[in-house]
Amino acid sequence: MDIIFYHPTFDTQSWLAGLQQQLPEARVREWREGDNQPADYALVWHPPVEMLAGRKQLKGVFALGAGVDSILSKLKAHPDMLPAGVPLFRLEDTGMGLQMQEYAVSQVLHWFRRFDDYQAQKQQANWQPLDEYRREDFTIGLLGAGVLGGQVAESLIAWGFPVRCWSRSKKDYPGVTSFAGAEQLGDFLNGTRVLINLLPNTPQTVGIINAGLLEQLADEAYVLNLARGVHLVEADLLAALDNGKLKGAMLDVFSQEPLPVDSPLWKHPRVAITPHIAAVTRPDEAMAYIARTIRQIEKGEKPAGEVSLQHGY
Numbered sequence: 001m002d003i004i005f006y007h008p009t010f011d012t013q014s015w016l017a018g019l020q021q022q023l024p025e026a027r028v029r030e031w032r033e034g035d036n037q038p039a040d041y042a043l044v045w046h047p048p049v050e051m052l053a054g055r056k057q058l059k060g061v062f063a064l065g066a067g068v069d070s071i072l073s074k075l076k077a078h079p080d081m082l083p084a085g086v087p088l089f090r091l092e093d094t095g096m097g098l099q100m101q102e103y104a105v106s107q108v109l110h111w112f113r114r115f116d117d118y119q120a121q122k123q124q125a126n127w128q129p130l131d132e133y134r135r136e137d138f139t140i141g142l143l144g145a146g147v148l149g150g151q152v153a154e155s156l157i158a159w160g161f162p163v164r165c166w167s168r169s170k171k172d173y174p175g176v177t178s179f180a181g182a183e184q185l186g187d188f189l190n191g192t193r194v195l196i197n198l199l200p201n202t203p204q205t206v207g208i209i210n211a212g213l214l215e216q217l218a219d220e221a222y223v224l225n226l227a228r229g230v231h232l233v234e235a236d237l238l239a240a241l242d243n244g245k246l247k248g249a250m251l252d253v254f255s256q257e258p259l260p261v262d263s264p265l266w267k268h269p270r271v272a273i274t275p276h277i278a279a280v281t282r283p284d285e286a287m288a289y290i291a292r293t294i295r296q297i298e299k300g301e302k303p304a305g306e307v308s309l310q311h312g313y
């Protein structure tokens with residue numbers, strides 16, 4: 001079995017060694033320009049078109065992350081990049097769920113305990129206890145309730161917050177109120193105090209967090225964008241912060257990354273920023289998942305994690 005690997009920033013040598021350990025029966029190599037030698041599996045992130053195009057013998061392509069938007073957008077421009085019938089897999093969880101839980105829980109608690117207000121008071125040397133927020137006024141709404149959104153919902157339920165989610169299909173997560181489809185988006189937003197985005201980037205979700213959506217949230221709401229920058233209309237977010245509809249935002253992803261130095265988001269006192277690190281690929285867990293999935297494919301089984309090209313995620 002031959003496996004080709006391409007990632008523009010990962011430590012390729014350590015991945016090749018790790019994969020070889022997980023799959024001793026395989027020949028694993030870094031893909032380099034001009035390599036047309038046979039391959040059964042391709043492990044990729046931002047792959048050059050020529051790495052995959054025409055490789056009809058592939059049994060599977062693995063994205064080395066959770067989101068497949070960059071691969072699918074390339075595929076749109078170069079439909080021959082993924083030969084027909086070759087399944088595309090993505091990383092499902094592989095350690096990202098826990099990271100997303102850490103990120104979301106810590107930020108929700110930060111807002112709930114009013115540490116943002118106390119931080120602002122500190123700038124004025126102002127010693128002033130504030131009214132406590134009540135959990136019943138702090139409904140958390142998850143846009144996207146899949147592998148990661150589901151785990152974030154679970155962790156926030158454990159902290160006693162009212163939690164609701166919105167997805168394409170109805171969910172049955174214990175303690176979580178589920179809304180599904182465009183027709184239930186309004187009901188989902190009505191009363192949501194903290195909006196957490198964990199949607200995939202698809203034509204249906206681009207720009208979804210815009211002025212019209214923000215207006216439907218509870219007053220003094222908060223936005224946590226953990227998914228993709230294109231989901232959020234940054235100018236609308238800034239306007240909602242400045243007109244008082246939103247109390248704060250924490251953003252991990254941006255329409256342009258790295259976020260340009262002249263972006264007004266950097267300077268806004270009620271916007272917190274991290275550089276797309278909410279959940280990173282954990283090599284050991286990712287390699288174990290890939291090896292397990294390859295073994296399932298080799299046995300003729302149908303593994304989890306296959307991307308629906310029709311739905312775009």
Ligand SMILES: NC(=O)C1=CN([C@@H]2O[C@H](COP(=O)(O)OP(=O)(O)OC[C@H]3O[C@@H](n4cnc5c(N)ncnc54)[C@H](OP(=O)(O)O)[C@@H]3O)[C@@H](O)[C@H]2O)C=CC1
Pocket residue numbers: 066067068092093096143144145146147148149166167168169170181198199200201202204205226227228252253276277278279280313
């Ligand atoms: N910032 C970071 O560091 C990271 C960001 N991400 C981002 O998080 C995203 C989510 O990951 P993951 O949870 O694994 O993805 P999943 O595919 O498991 O979940 C996606 C969820 O979004 C819902 N959804 C998709 N399209 C729509 C729509 N049009 N309307 C309503 N709901 C919709 C799905 O509904 P249904 O369940 O019904 O299918 C599902 O609940 C990734 O696509 C990636 O962009 C991921 C990892 C790290």
Ligand SMILES: O=CC(=O)O
Pocket residue numbers: 064065066067068279281
């Ligand atoms: O944003 C990261 C990913 O894995 O997707």
